[in-house]
Amino acid sequence: MADLAPNRAAPGYTATARVLHWITAVLVLFQIPAGLLIVSFDLGLIYNLHKSVGVVILAVLAVRLPWRLTHPAPPLPADIPAAQRAAALAMHWLLYALLVIQPLLGWIATSAYPAPVPFFGLFEMPHIWWQDRALSDALFVVHRWLGIVMAVLLVGHIGAALYHHFVRGDVVLLRMTRG
Numbered sequence: 001m002a003d004l005a006p007n008r009a010a011p012g013y014t015a016t017a018r019v020l021h022w023i024t025a026v027l028v029l030f031q032i033p034a035g036l037l038i039v040s041f042d043l044g045l046i047y048n049l050h051k052s053v054g055v056v057i058l059a060v061l062a063v064r065l066p067w068r069l070t071h072p073a074p075p076l077p078a079d080i081p082a083a084q085r086a087a088a089l090a091m092h093w094l095l096y097a098l099l100v101i102q103p104l105l106g107w108i109a110t111s112a113y114p115a116p117v118p119f120f121g122l123f124e125m126p127h128i129w130w131q132d133r134a135l136s137d138a139l140f141v142v143h144r145w146l147g148i149v150m151a152v153l154l155v156g157h158i159g160a161a162l163y164h165h166f167v168r169g170d171v172v173l174l175r176m177t178r179g
């Protein structure tokens with residue numbers, strides 16, 4: 001980036017990292033409002049889409065997490081303060097953890113209820129827990145709270161990306177868009 005001071009330039013994410021990030025982002029940004037719609041209106045189609053998309057998120061993470069653990073993120077611009085680097089690191093690993101825990105919880109809770117886990121009307125996913133209504137009820141309470149936690153974290157995550165781009169005018173957002 002010729003128009004940036006050297007300590008503000010930084011390498012971008014690879015195409016693989018960007019594709020995996022934006023697939024996850026689109027699915028999760030559908031998933032949270034879909035979950036809220038289910039509990040408000042009990043719409044069968046949304047119910048099934050929420051479960052199917054949740055299973056897809058889990059499958060994407062089964063590829064993305066091992067890939068990420070073997071491919072470090074590119075270094076941030078040198079002028080980002082240490083506290084902000086630490087906050088970004090904590091946020092990203094928290095999001096990774098929730099991206100695995102939340103769909104697994106939903107799947108276990110649905111299995112324990114027990115209710116079907118359809119995959120886009122094509123076939124049904126197997127139950128991964130035995131019938132236990134009390135456990136199911138408890139896990140759905142946790143599922144709801146983790147959904148809210150994810151929504152709050154994502155407001156911070158997206159807000160930080162927009163702050164970097166529009167207020168600081170650095171390359172942090174561009175690292176994840178054009179690489």
Ligand code: HEM
Binds near residue numbers: 021025093096172
């Ligand atoms: C409009 C929505 C979003 C924007 C603008 C955005 C932007 C970004 C940017 C710019 C980075 C790179 C930060 C850096 O260079 O340090 C990043 C990383 C990341 N984002 Fe997002 N993001 C969005 C949505 C999401 C969603 C919905 C999730 C999933 C819950 C998510 C999960 C992550 C994770 C886990 C990383 C860390 C990548 C890594 O270093 O391995 N993002 N995001």
Ligand code: HEM
Binds near residue numbers: 050055098106150
């Ligand atoms: C990243 C993935 C997921 C996210 C972010 C997510 C998020 C949410 C949210 C925010 C709600 C609304 C909770 C409430 O207000 O009570 C919800 C409800 C629900 N989710 Fe998920 N979910 C995910 C994956 C899954 C999966 C994989 C399944 C099942 C296979 C599932 C099954 C359900 C069910 C059945 C409800 C309705 C619960 C009830 O009626 O109390 N979710 N989800």
